[in-house]
Amino acid sequence: MLVDSHCHLDHAKIGPAPEEAVRRARLAGVERIVTICTRLDRFETIKAIADPYNDVFIGVGVHPHEAGAVGIDAPEPLLALAEDPKMVGVGETGLDYFYDLAPKDAQRRSFEAHIPAARALDMPLIIHTRDADEDTVSILREHWQDGPFPILIHCFTGGQALADAVVEMDGFISLSGITTFKSADDLRAVLDTVPGDRLLVETDAPFLAPTPHRGKPNEPAFVAHTAAFWAERKGVSAADFHAQTGANFFRLFKRVPQSVPVAA
Ligand SMILES: [Zn+2]
Ligand SMILES: [Zn+2]
Numbered sequence: 001m002l003v004d005s006h007c008h009l010d011h012a013k014i015g016p017a018p019e020e021a022v023r024r025a026r027l028a029g030v031e032r033i034v035t036i037c038t039r040l041d042r043f044e045t046i047k048a049i050a051d052p053y054n055d056v057f058i059g060v061g062v063h064p065h066e067a068g069a070v071g072i073d074a075p076e077p078l079l080a081l082a083e084d085p086k087m088v089g090v091g092e093t094g095l096d097y098f099y100d101l102a103p104k105d106a107q108r109r110s111f112e113a114h115i116p117a118a119r120a121l122d123m124p125l126i127i128h129t130r131d132a133d134e135d136t137v138s139i140l141r142e143h144w145q146d147g148p149f150p151i152l153i154h155c156f157t158g159g160q161a162l163a164d165a166v167v168e169m170d171g172f173i174s175l176s177g178i179t180t181f182k183s184a185d186d187l188r189a190v191l192d193t194v195p196g197d198r199l200l201v202e203t204d205a206p207f208l209a210p211t212p213h214r215g216k217p218n219e220p221a222f223v224a225h226t227a228a229f230w231a232e233r234k235g236v237s238a239a240d241f242h243a244q245t246g247a248n249f250f251r252l253f254k255r256v257p258q259s260v261p262v263a264a
Helices: 018-027 040-050 064-070 076-081 104-121 133-144 160-168 185-191 220-234 238-252
Strands: 002-007 030-037 056-060 087-096 125-130 151-153 172-175 199-201
Touching: 002 199, 002 220, 002 238, 018 030, 018 220, 030 040, 030 087, 030 220, 040 056, 040 076, 064 087, 064 104, 076 104, 087 104, 087 133, 104 125, 104 133, 125 133, 133 160, 151 160, 160 172, 160 185, 199 220, 199 238, 220 238
Parallel strands: 002 030, 030 056, 056 087, 087 125, 125 151, 151 172, 172 199
Antiparallel strands: none
């Protein structure tokens, strides 16, 4: 099953309107979409987008860019929002030292507050990490000692040590359009070492459209290009790659139903 495990249907730069994006994704064979809520006060807006569709679900967290303004310091607000069955993941949260739009200590504090929620809910901790491999690994390892929790590095752009640590902690890594760019040889070399049963695919739409749409607004339908790229690289059929990454998705996102009656 082809899944877009991470996108932002509410983002103003999404190519088509959300309804059109979902329609085109279905036509492209995308059977589940996880759209991400990047600050808790956006939940009702995202929920209104997702609610009409029984194949669209929500990850809820505070993006590291927002951690200075609306970061959280305790997991309770996430636990409360998880009473809504549309919520299937905790995040995105994490650390972004590249854009550095929020103070690093605020990013770390908010990231750490998400972890007990992911553990308690048995939902993936959806991690955004950029230029912050070392701090990400040390925070994950430290909290891992208090008990395991499901880990997903979305839009992976990290190094080998991060990939190794995530695999060691039974975590998953998601392939975005970046991995299809000509210039991404070093990144692909790292990703080639990740076992096939730990890989997901995503668009991160409206950002980072994969080849051949690079530079244009991204949309969930385009996840098919990233999947096709990796199927070819791994020497398997697209159907087999969809089956594997789809199965991985359901092992990680346990709350997403494996069969849903999708409206025409
Ligand atoms: Zn992100
Ligand atoms: Zn995102």
